[in-house]
Amino acid sequence: MGTSRLEQHPILAIEPRDDVPFVWNGEPCTAKAGEVIASAVIAHGEQVFGHHPKDGSPQGLYCANGQCAQCLVLADGRPVKACMAAVTPGMVVAPLDGLPEVPVDARVVDGRDPELHDAERREVPVMIVGGGPAGLSAATELGRHGIPVLLVDDKDRLGGKLVLQTHRFFGSINAVHAGTRGIDIGRRLEAEARAVDTTEIWTSSTVLAVFSDGWVGVWRDGARYALVKPRVLLVAAGSRERALPFRGNTLPGVLGAGAFQTLLNRDLVKAAERLLVVGGGNVGLITAYHALQAGIEVVGLVEAAPECGGYRVHRDKLARLGVPIMTSHTIVAAWGHGRVEDSSSRSELLGTPRSGVHGATIARVDARFRPIAGSERHFACDTVLVAVGLDPVDEFTAQARAAGMTVFAAGDCDEIAEASAAIFAGKIRGLEIARELGADVGEVPPDWLRTAELLRSKPGPVRPERGSSRSELLGAGQSPAHGGSRSELLGAGRSPAHVHGSSRSELLGTPRSGVHPVFHCSQEIPCNPCTSVCPQGLIHIDPDDIRHVPEYLGDVLGDACIGCERCVRICPGLAITLVDHRDDAEHPVVTIPFEFDADALHAGDVVTVLDTGGEVLGNVEVVQVRGVPRKAVAGGPSGGRDGTLLVKVRAPADIAPRIAGLRLPRGWHGDGWAPDPTELTDDEIVCRCERVTAGELRSLIRAGHRDVNELKTIVRAGMGACGGKTCTPLIERLFREEGVAAADVTPAVRRPLFVEVPLGVFAGVEEGA
């Protein structure tokens, strides 16, 4: 595979970074300053980081979040997680094949003692675990009330997963900065939190456990141990990605969505050439879009449910860009170079393939989500992205409760929802904690609670619903009459509420004069940025329930759209276009938002335009391509382009209102590849740390075992480095699939530590000593 670094990106500025020389597997390589080993190695074209000690199967980056330990490598002789450890100049990095050696300490030979120090102990009013949207907002809110906070985050940069989000956010523009890109929201929240002088922030510091004596163990700066005793603990540790068992699921190149976004959007590494996305929730849809923006071919997106669970506008963006979206489908195998039979032989390993995945097989599923034999299709791809849901990181909350501490949770670790919901939940928790500590802050305002509830809400049904055709709705060959009243337009029998995939605004069309926005927005989601930017005040969403789709009031109020395009620019779903008939009623100009490289598109080009759902409407000529100047964001870059292009095309009046997007000419040909049936693929792995298969666990369940602790005993599922973070939900699922009631299953006992930490850290050995 030819992975490399991104040289240009439509959204992200590619700043020059210093080169850091290092050695990977005997070859001289170059990392970028501050870069983690995993990203540098993948940028070098290597997916295989080592081979598993149990079965010699290749392994590589999987979570990129310090959680799973699949990416272990030897850095200067010491085993480290490649996704967390930064490359240092001259570092010698080697694949970890089998078990690592414990480095021999020079002092063993000369007999001197290491200097041991006691752990730092700190007592604080409030400790916040996690500097993502929830944690930062809470810190800021607590700071507003003068309450000192210690915020601890395991990454070197605050913002949590916001730092990976290049798209504009949904939600409420006033409450949670909707309409701004996630990465910029992250910077803004960080700047706000850092502006509070009573807040102390520890980055690159991982919380390891909340102990029963009320002390929280922290691996500070990746170097030393600190113990913190808070009066109130706020856990804002986010979520972890669910895994999926399928054949070949541990091959390097099978990545969690977070890992893929990290490589791409944080470290600017083009992590794939050809990508298959598994999962049609917002995470899968958005990540597929991010891949396209980085010039990666997305050969398809599969979703086991009959409909994608993510926002319709995200799905539609992909469909318009030509990504095959295959619902009621799942992945059944990733194909790749399998295990190395003799993992003890280094010389053999040096000659093994550097890539993991080179293809994938999908299949249609039945009503119980089981693959239907004979429905398999094969795709050539070098990367499979797994985005099948999130689970809360709830262990610290559970430990703190067991310890009798005052503990709050906010964001995904409390309830999985959008980052916008986490931002607001953090603010509310901040106020609640201030109250808990006796600050005179009053009750949480009811409108805050209402906003929180709206932001948490799941996407509503797509309206109009499936079942009727457009022609049924509007009558064959008819466009709605111009100048008719709203009640006439929306009158009984003509209600546009029954055409799937088209918004009301599209169905109604626009008058063939003047300039009008069209909302390609057909699903109730909490989002309102468009309403706030219209200088004429012509876009309306019920302020008490921002889940409603927007309405254009121009026809009703008689005021006219002035064609300022602000609504087009700000819509996070890229779901507003502007149809301008002012200089040619029959061939209006349509303004389309577009988030790809400006170089790819020029006036005079002929492009294919599509409707919301991706149906081709025709080829039209581009009349103008214009960048949007960047709005200054606190803590963010200023000046330059913000990433959204406004593309103006001239189109026939009859299709103009239906145009929602355009497609670049691309020769994609993922389908048609066939696997070599003799090629070895791994079994479906449930516990990747210990390489335990679904089959092994199923046979134990069928033999009557009901105690997950006993399953651990027998096959070691959950005994590995990650501590059951990955396999626990999968084992629960196996029990369900085998028809065992949850009440009959005894869950595994969870024990600290959250991640593995060298003994020297607990012993207080000075780093570098």
Add this chain to the structure above:
Amino acid sequence: MRHPDVIVVGAGSVGVPVAWSLACSGVRTLVLDAGASAGQGANKAAIGGVRATHADPAKIRTGRESLRVFANWEDEHGDDIEWVTGGYAFVAYREQEEITFRKLLQTQQRHGLDIGWLDRDAMLDRVPDLAHESPEGDALRGGTFSPGDGHCSTLLASHALAEAARRAGAEFRFRERVTELFVEGGRVRGVRTDHGSYTAPVVVNAAGGAAAQVAALADDELAVRADLHEAAISEPVAPFLTPLVVDVRPGPGSANVYFYQSKGGQLVFCLTPSPPIWGDDLRETSVFLPQVAKRLVALMPRLRHLRVRRTWRGIYPMTPDGSPLVGWSERAEGLLHAAGMCGQGFMLGPGVGSLVARMVRREATADDAETLAAWAPRRAFVGQEALR
């Protein structure tokens, strides 16, 4: 099985091998446990060291029998319980430990145990990563080494023994808590659980930390009180340590530290808190890891690079003198206590199991009589075992 010959209360380090021994000798055995599967109490918290090199004859005898069972398990039964005959090394940095060890050595050798003194260099051959000198400036003097001792996975061993017991006809019922002992005319008749009643002429109390409560159901008293120990396990690494190493020097908050590398490559380590932490609160505290890490890194500096994976707490069902309580109840005929293992339930389990089976079959030997005299539940508790 509603009417077995023997009911064993507790499917842990003791109850499982008791059931195995009974079932193998044709006794119809029912095991009841409140947990969800075998070994889910103190057993899985134990680290898995197994030695015959104790300080008193009863433990030496019983430990030897256990050692034989574990060491030969895979050959005889086919299950890999991760047994390693790595030996035990008791290391001495100070004169006082050397004197203690050398004195014990005489008793141990008198009982025919394979144990000897290693001088500094010989000890460094066995355990190359030991610090040559302690932080206090005491040079390594050597120590005792018993090559026949070893270690295995308590989890796998208990599972294997339970499966073997099942194959031999024992029945295990889990998630059933014993709530009552039926005693009529001074004889035990059976038990009631939260799920039903069972009758049997013999009930074995192998309830570990709950043994005193079970005894109380028959108005009997057992001098068992739990204290708490914490342990931890590292990531797996390439083999670097063969014996189980014990350092009995007291340290801040600890009476000793001991550790070994498992067959799978993980370092398993533990210390004995001093003063003891009484109770049954199994939640981890912030104290243990810094405490044990300092001791380990001082003793074996190379370990500073080894990464800790998991930590947990378990109970030691302690008796006043550090020796087990095994014998027939004086309150209820047919009630047999096999409890108070003082943290050695796993390494003594199979030996206790076969002893209990001989008692039930009324086939106790002269050696058994000596053991039972030492371990009588209602004995006068004097002294403290030297090496527990």
